[in-house]
Amino acid sequence: MKKRKERIDRGIKARSADIFALSSYREMLYLLAPGAIPVIGLLCFAPLLSAYWKEVVISTAVYALLAISWDMLMGAGLLSLGQSLFFGIGSYIAGTLNYYWGVSPFLTIPIATLVGGALCMVLLLPVLRLRGIYFAMVTLVLPLMFARLVEATRIFGGTEGLTGLTPFPNQMTAFYVIAVALLCALFGFRRIMSSDYGLVIKAINDNDRSVMNAGINIYWYKAQVLFMGASVGCFAGAFVTHLDMFAGMPGFALDYSIMPVAAAVVGGTGTFAGPMLGAFILVPLSEMLRALGALRIVFYGLFLVIFVVGIPEGIFSYIQQKYHQLERWVEVE
Amino acid sequence: MKSESPLLKVSDLTKSFGGVMAVTGISFDLKEGELLGVIGPNGSGKTTLVNLITGFVKPVSGKVLYKGANITGKPPYKIVDLGISRTFQMVKPFYQLPAFKNLIVPLYSPRVKKLAGGKYGARDAVALDLLEEVGFERDARVSYKAASALPQGYLKRLELAKSIALRPDLIILDELFSGLSLAEVAGIVPIIEKLLSQGKTIIMIEHRLKELFRIADRIMVLNYGRKIAEGPAAEVMESDAVKEAYLGSEV
Numbered sequence: 001m002k003k004r005k006e007r008i009d010r011g012i013k014a015r016s017a018d019i020f021a022l023s024s025y026r027e028m029l030y031l032l033a034p035g036a037i038p039v040i041g042l043l044c045f046a047p048l049l050s051a052y053w054k055e056v057v058i059s060t061a062v063y064a065l066l067a068i069s070w071d072m073l074m075g076a077g078l079l080s081l082g083q084s085l086f087f088g089i090g091s092y093i094a095g096t097l098n099y100y101w102g103v104s105p106f107l108t109i110p111i112a113t114l115v116g117g118a119l120c121m122v123l124l125l126p127v128l129r130l131r132g133i134y135f136a137m138v139t140l141v142l143p144l145m146f147a148r149l150v151e152a153t154r155i156f157g158g159t160e161g162l163t164g165l166t167p168f169p170n171q172m173t174a175f176y177v178i179a180v181a182l183l184c185a186l187f188g189f190r191r192i193m194s195s196d197y198g199l200v201i202k203a204i205n206d207n208d209r210s211v212m213n214a215g216i217n218i219y220w221y222k223a224q225v226l227f228m229g230a231s232v233g234c235f236a237g238a239f240v241t242h243l244d245m246f247a248g249m250p251g252f253a254l255d256y257s258i259m260p261v262a263a264a265v266v267g268g269t270g271t272f273a274g275p276m277l278g279a280f281i282l283v284p285l286s287e288m289l290r291a292l293g294a295l296r297i298v299f300y301g302l303f304l305v306i307f308v309v310g311i312p313e314g315i316f317s318y319i320q321q322k323y324h325q326l327e328r329w330v331e332v333e
Numbered sequence: 334m335k336s337e338s339p340l341l342k343v344s345d346l347t348k349s350f351g352g353v354m355a356v357t358g359i360s361f362d363l364k365e366g367e368l369l370g371v372i373g374p375n376g377s378g379k380t381t382l383v384n385l386i387t388g389f390v391k392p393v394s395g396k397v398l399y400k401g402a403n404i405t406g407k408p409p410y411k412i413v414d415l416g417i418s419r420t421f422q423m424v425k426p427f428y429q430l431p432a433f434k435n436l437i438v439p440l441y442s443p444r445v446k447k448l449a450g451g452k453y454g455a456r457d458a459v460a461l462d463l464l465e466e467v468g469f470e471r472d473a474r475v476s477y478k479a480a481s482a483l484p485q486g487y488l489k490r491l492e493l494a495k496s497i498a499l500r501p502d503l504i505i506l507d508e509l510f511s512g513l514s515l516a517e518v519a520g521i522v523p524i525i526e527k528l529l530s531q532g533k534t535i536i537m538i539e540h541r542l543k544e545l546f547r548i549a550d551r552i553m554v555l556n557y558g559r560k561i562a563e564g565p566a567a568e569v570m571e572s573d574a575v576k577e578a579y580l581g582s583e584v
Binding site: 196197199200202203206207209210211212213214215216217218 | 387389408409410413414418419421425426427428429430434437438439441442443444445456495496498499
């Protein structure tokens with residue numbers, strides 16, 4: 001009996017992309033396995049970690065959310081260097097509601113997500129016409145401006161911030177809140193972008209004049225993308241506010257702007273899974289290098305350069321390509 | 334000709350770019366179902382005229398009336414919504430998307446949704462039909478290829494399909510034939526004739542005069558942003574002003 005190699009996805013690709021007419025459980029496994037990895041990893045394995053590493057996973061998930069939010073904006077051609085704007089505004093909304101009116105975290109977080117998203121959208125509406133680096137500059141400046149505004153006017157606790165906020169009942173609650181939110185954002189955004197609506201958004205990134213010429217108001221679509229992306233960022237900020245029991249100027253810090261971009265670049269943009277994977281490599285890596293003291297940043301920077309030079313398309317895109325090229329032996333008659 | 338009043342009425346349209354007069358006081362009427370050819374040397378303001386009508390550029394003065402309503406200075410997406418669609422001289426496909434997916438964008442527009450009566454249907458199937466209409470071979474792989482991999486002839490047809498997908502009443506074709514071979518042009522002419530038979534009104538900006546004169550009802554000639562002649566093809570080409578614009582004045 002002769003044998004030859006055949007790509008596993010061959011039979012699957014030959015059928016329609018939308019209709020899942022699967023012939024065997026193995027094909028089903030081939031299609032579903034990649035999606036199951038983050039779900040099982042986060043919900044089943046991560047809770048088994050020690051309290052310290054669970055803390056690391058929580059903070060990783062926060063950065064992963066910011067990175068996914070960044071990727072969503074990038075999908076419509078909006079390059080954001082100010083993810084901390086969303087983070088800070090979400091943080092202050094949740095903090096204020098809890099500090100002054102004693103609202104429960106389970107209400108402040110959803111409110112901060114929606115109201116914060118809308119507020120950030122309105123803030124950036126006037127600059128939606130800008131593209132690329134011009135839009136990026138505005139997003140970079142806004143959070144720095146807000147931090148100084150809080151400092152100068154001493155509103156919302158000034159430099160002291162709002163302290164003693166209500167924490168989550170326990171670590172496991174916080175863990176599951178952020179894990180479920182991350183998975184919802186990941187699969188939700190992936191689904192949106194694979195629909196016809198997502199196609200229009202990709203097209204805006206590709207050629208906005210051509211989309212205008214197709215009778216579509218691109219600013220309305222960009223505003224919607226901005227709302228979705230900003231909401232996810234605001235959620236991350238509101239979550240951390242209750243985790244740390246503190247809302248303050250550090251919410252507008254540059255870390256929250258730079259890290260998501262680094263994660264997206266390392267992981268691969270435009271897939272949501274890439275930026276998430278990037279965050280899950282970079283944040284724990286930074287933790288592990290803690291023992292090196294001052295040299296930590298040197299090694300961290302070195303890793304970043306190696307990733308970017310070695311796999312410029314991003315780790316996720318690389319893995320995805322290899323996965324699609326997986327082969328199996330089949331018999332030849 | 335169904336109605337007495339013109340479908341499009343352009344009056345005294347003027348646009349300057351930093352002191353350079355791109356279009357100066359152009360006026361013309363367009364009746365429903367008519368094909369108007371616009372010709373003129375390079376830089377005579379033809380594409381600017383298209384941009385002014387479709388809202389990509391705002392005029393300094395002058396008016397554009399469409400179906401009796403003033404559409405001057407409205408944004409492009411609103412003008413498309415009213416039923417005017419155009420092609421770009423420099424094709425603007427979505428390079429990352431497969432050819433037929435390029436058509437999902439116009440098919441997703443509010444205008445198409447409205448005309449389809451809120452029924453969203455299978456856009457992919459409609460897109461493939463539209464590609465066949467403009468001469469993509471049925472079931473051929475070319476419809477599924479990324480636009481970045483398509484040759485110029487197909488990109489021009491894709492551009493045409495994108496404007497037809499919007500179910501317009503008035504189509505403006507900006508140098509659709511440029512960069513195409515004689516055979517390719519001959520393949521597209523019947524598509525345009527079919528659009529006319531469906532009652533569409535068409536403005537064609539063209540340098541390929543031979544093909545244009547065969548199908549155009551009327552020709553308008555521009556030079557240095559001004560209208561220098563208008564009328565049936567044969568008549569227009571005999572006028573002294575046109576000869577001078579194209580061949581230069583006698584020494």
